[in-house]
Amino acid sequence: MNNSSDSGICLSTPQHMSIPVLMCLVYFMGFLLNVFSLWVFCCRMSSWSAGTILQFCLALSDALGAPVTPLIAVYFAMGNKWLFGKVLCTVTIVFVSSQFYGSTIFLTLISFHRYKAVVHFNKSSRMKDKSFIKKLCAGVWLFLITHSLVYGFGVPATKEGEVTHCLSFSQVSLTNSFFIISCVLVSIGFLLPLSISATCYFRVKNALTCLNITAKSLKVKLKSQRMIQMCLIIFTICFLPANIIGITATVMMKFYPEHCHTLHQLQTAYYASWIIAGLNCFLDPLLYCFGSQNFRDAFPSFHIKSTEPQQSDTEMTPNAEKITAV
Template identity: 60%
Template sequence: MNNSSNNTSVSCLGESQHVSIVVLLCIVFFVGFLLNIFSLWVFCCRMPCWTSGTTLQFHLALSDALATPVTPMMAVYFAMGNDWPFGRFLCQVKISLLSSHFYGSTIFLTLISIHRYTAVVHFNRSSFMKRKDFIKKLCGGVWLLLLIQSLVYGFMLPPSREEGHSQCLTIHQKKLTDTYFTINFILFIFGFLLPFFVSAVCYGRLANTLTRLNINSAKGLKVKLKSQRMIGMCLVIFLLCFLPLNVVRTVGVILKKYYPQQCHTLQQVETAYYATWILAGVNSCLDPLLYCFGSQNFRDAFQSLRIGQGDVPNRSDSEMTGNQI
């Protein structure tokens, strides 16, 4: 029996998700929202002048905050037994915001790793990545790319009726099986593997430089410790938050395309996929730690809240070599 006949003869619907997934999803994204709103406030109100690194951090925090409006809709969707009650437009909004959130985060994390590598390894050389005007244009280009991507995916993946249930962004939408399969591998390769590879290369080169760094001085030791924390945090975010999401989704679309009759397995994979959303949401909680580890400006701004100082002095990229992302 070929794939198309399998899809028409077998009907699989997602099961109602356990209440723990709903609760954890809401908690993680709510905590992430609070942390990133606080981070955005620090960037906008406590840092009068931004460096190129601060600009990248701000846009990362902005992309992290995008998933918050989706969370209440997802909670209702799960509570109603995987029956989408909000119509076509809000389904497309959900897809657009989630894609911009997840892949905006990986892109900006990658740009931060490139910037960090440039600032530390090539601190004596001029670079476009150290120029604020270039970084602003680069971030604008990233948002334009994310907007185009989100609109395309939103229109290519509309909600559909499956056995009386309205489905939105699930592997159980039979007519979208091939579309999900194609989009998944585009996202997996260009939205995860390529950014992770670039970040790993940058941090590998950075780690190699740190092994030769003179740590006899207090400044050298400080630069090494902060850079090591940056490397560790970025790799944790990629491997803990984004790897499970992409791997489980890939397994799901492969099963749906080639083994659509395995309903129980598909339902288990779907539950695992939603669980990986929780891990992906942890990214929004970890990124503020990234700002603290990598940016002296951010730490100064945060500490000024405790001691009642005014706006903190902003440090240039040259002054922040080893401290500024």
């Protein structure tokens, strides 16, 4: 059925209640896990490595989506009617966008950090310098805030027909803004980080087959490879659907606006993909817990007794070179 108004505007359709319920559940539980992770970083770890700084920023970005999730849930429950004004719409977009693309960027930096530590372990690298990492993270946060504000003010809440919408494909007056911003964000915020993460993984994998290393150092390097692999898996599972659906919807919105039924299906799928993206908030704490010795050391009782020697995040590699912590 072509659900459109006399003016040619595709009228928004209410979302199924399972979407806001699942969204609130996923983001709330993820928020608790990341608040716990932030508490561990701040209160249980006496010293931070360069990798710890990256993990802290990842946990912080993961927690940003939860505070505005109730607003989105009410929006869906009210039949896609935004009741909170333009300012809160902009704030919601800023938080959601910062959480979404902050996670992809910091996952990529963690992968690149491990790549430098394994493949170039015998060379000096600024990725091992905590001072540089702090400046790098500050630059990333500046970029996230800037792009989120541009996004928020570029696609504000608008009244389409008799209903006010926020971040909806029914906002035909913002078609060009949606299209341009989506293309830029998918390119810079997803495709570029994904390419870097994938390159890091395959470079590390190839390095393990080429380097002449001992069994002990091989274990350390395999651990780094698994961490990069986990970052890549989280990256792909959580963020690939939202980016594909989002860019497809904006293309349909710009070039085929008369296909209302398809646009409604894409919008529902896009909102559902936010739930999948929220699973990132569950998976990233596992990255800290099982990929960082420093994180586990914050809880001595967490260790499982083993006859193997414990290896810290600054474990020695052959010829006395060190792998920097993650």
